[in-house]
Amino acid sequence: DTGVSQDPRHKITKRGQNVTFRCDPISEHNRLYWYRQTLGQGPEFLTYFQNEAQLEKSRLLSDRFSAERPKGSFSTLEIQRTEQGDSAMYLCASSLAEYQPQHFGDGTRLSIL
């Protein structure tokens, strides 16, 4: 069990640029979640995959955000035309099955200049 891996750990970019984050879940986990955590707050749900199907998206996920999970393995989260308000920690989690605990990665911290 190598845990959930996220890359990069930190990303600094200028406003208006596009960024992409990657998440590799625990290998046998078919459920994958993205959350966003801003300073002083708890994580907020963004989106959820079961295998390759994206089953739910939060209203927080504007049309500048897109997430994919091709072949039901790793996932990517892309933010287009980044804004100052996108600065946050983006956390990925995976779980084995329904009602099983979610295991979190160490996150990608995004800073917008």
Added chain:
Amino acid sequence: AQSVTQLGSHVSVSEGALVLLRCNYSSSVPPYLFWYVQYPNQGLQLLLKYTSAATLVKGINGFEAEFKKSETSFHLTKPSAHMSDAAEYFCAVSDGGGSNYKLTFGKGTLLTVNP
């Protein structure tokens, strides 16, 4: 929709003292409840979970939590604080009724342990 309220954004205790972190939840269906711990610049680590079995749940690192339906509470306790317990703690709820199983988190409580 479910929600979580963590009373006290910052709790400070002395090493060896009792730790009590409070969590109240709101859920329209029987909830699944969790406590996670987060160390600086890291992700969240699961401490314990309640999934409708025993109301007193034991977790890792000596922590435990008691589910009280009448009080809609799931407070986290540890009899004796250790310096290594200093971190941020998050309570989370899932309604458990759907297949999506997304978590709703509280705002967190920062635990400081004084020598």
